[in-house]
Amino acid sequence: GEQVEQRPPHLSVREGDSAFITCTYTDPNSYYFFWYKQEPGASLQLLMKVFSSTEINEGQGFTVLLNKKDKRLSLNLTAAHPGDSAAYFCAVSAPGNTRKLIFGLGTTLQVQP
Amino acid sequence: EAAVTQSPRSKVAVTGGKVTLSCHQTNNHDYMYWYRQDTGHGLRLIHYSYVADSTEKGDIPDGYKASRPSQENFSLILELASLSQTAVYFCASSWDSQDTQYFGPGTRLLVL
Numbered sequence: 202g203e204q205v206e207q208r209p210p211h212l213s214v215r216e217g218d219s220a221f222i223t224c225t226y227t228d229p230n231s232y233y234f235f236w237y238k239q240e241p242g243a244s245l246q247l248l249m250k251v252f253s254s255t256e257i258n259e260g261q262g263f264t265v266l267l268n269k270k271d272k273r274l275s276l277n278l279t280a281a282h283p284g285d286s287a288a289y290f291c292a293v294s295a296p297g298n299t300r301k302l303i304f305g306l307g308t309t310l311q312v313q314p
Numbered sequence: 315e316a317a318v319t320q321s322p323r324s325k326v327a328v329t330g331g332k333v334t335l336s337c338h339q340t341n342n343h344d345y346m347y348w349y350r351q352d353t354g355h356g357l358r359l360i361h362y363s364y365v366a367d368s369t370e371k372g373d374i375p376d377g378y379k380a381s382r383p384s385q386e387n388f389s390l391i392l393e394l395a396s397l398s399q400t401a402v403y404f405c406a407s408s409w410d411s412q413d414t415q416y417f418g419p420g421t422r423l424l425v426l
Contacts, residue, residue, distance in 0.1 A: 207356075233412050244404065245357075245417040290356065294412040301347070301372065302415060306356035 203228040203295045207305025215313050220278040222308045224291035227272065233294035234267055234274045235302065240287045248276070248289075281312045317341060318418035320405050326424045333392040335421050337405030345408045346388040347372070347415065348380060350401040357404065363388055364411070395425045 207224045214220045236248040249260050251267045251274075259265075262285070266275040274293070278285050288309050292302040318339045327333045337346065347362040359372030361380035369380040377399060379391040388407075392399055402422050406415040 235414065237417075244419045247414055247416070250414055292415075301359055301362065301411065304357045 203231060203293060203303045205291060205293050205303045205305045207291055207308060209308060210306065211309050211311075213311045213313065214281050216282055217280050220281045220285070220310055220312070222276045222289055222291075222310075224274045224293070224305045225272055226274070226293045226303070228293075228296055229269070229272060230296040231272075231293045232296065235292040236265060236274075236276050237290045237292065238287050239290065239307075245290065278310070281310070283312050283314050286310055286312045318405055318407050318416055320403075320418040320421050322421060323419065324422040324424075326426060327392075327395045328426055329396060331395050333395050333399075333423065333425075335390040335392075335403055335405075335423070337388045337390075337418055338386055339388075339405075339407040339416075339418075340386065341407065341416070342385065343407035343409055343416075344385070345411055345415075346382065347406040347408075348378070348388070348390045349404045349406065350374070350399075351404060351420075352401050360390065360403075397425050399423065400425045 204227045234251050237245040238248050239245045249265050264277045288307045290307045291305040321336045345364050348360040349357040358374050360378050361372050363369045363382040366385050381389045402420050404420050405418040408415045
């Protein structure tokens with residue numbers, strides 16, 4: 202079945218720097234991709250959902266790139282600030298009839314002031 | 315935005331005791347899910363449901379039961395709680411199996 206590998210597991214950057222997180226997946230038929238943010242002690246909040254073949258999506262302070270050829274999903278937090286300190290999870294929809302999302306193990310980001 | 319609530323928000327249970335975690339959603343979502351989160355393991359799917367009165371096993375169903383008495387409510391039952399079931403449990407709901415999942419606030423369970 203689908204497997205999702207997320208890197209790095211921990212990331213520390215200085216305020217104003219970029220933070221780059223990547224997920225690779227195995228099933229080329231996967232077609233919905235998600236990034237979630239989990240602040241300490243809180244629940245998961247959706248950052249973005251993407252589904253086009255190769256797409257750059259810009260959110261508030263971040264960019265998501267989906268490269269289906271390489272089976273890679275990336276999240277780039279541009280000009281990170283302390284409020285971005287959180288765990289970030291990618292998720293990939295499992296194709297066929299499995300009816301679930303496959304989550305990466307997460308990246309804990311710390312932004313130093 | 316989807317509204318998913320969980321109760322209790324935290325619980326201390328004794329080994330061998332019965333624990334019931336409840337989830338309620340108000341958005342007419344057909345799909346509901348139970349996950350557990352442990353450090354180093356991310357989110358793991360325990361049970362899910364796509365219609366009332368029916369539940370499906372996820373990736374780690376052993377030691378857990380689920381109940382979906384209505385579209386709005388989904389419970390996770392630990393008949394005989396064990397130390398290894400100490401974790402944070404999240405409920406989620408979605409319109410369909412491939413769509414965005416909206417998460418509840420989580421329940422922190424400590425089994426002693």
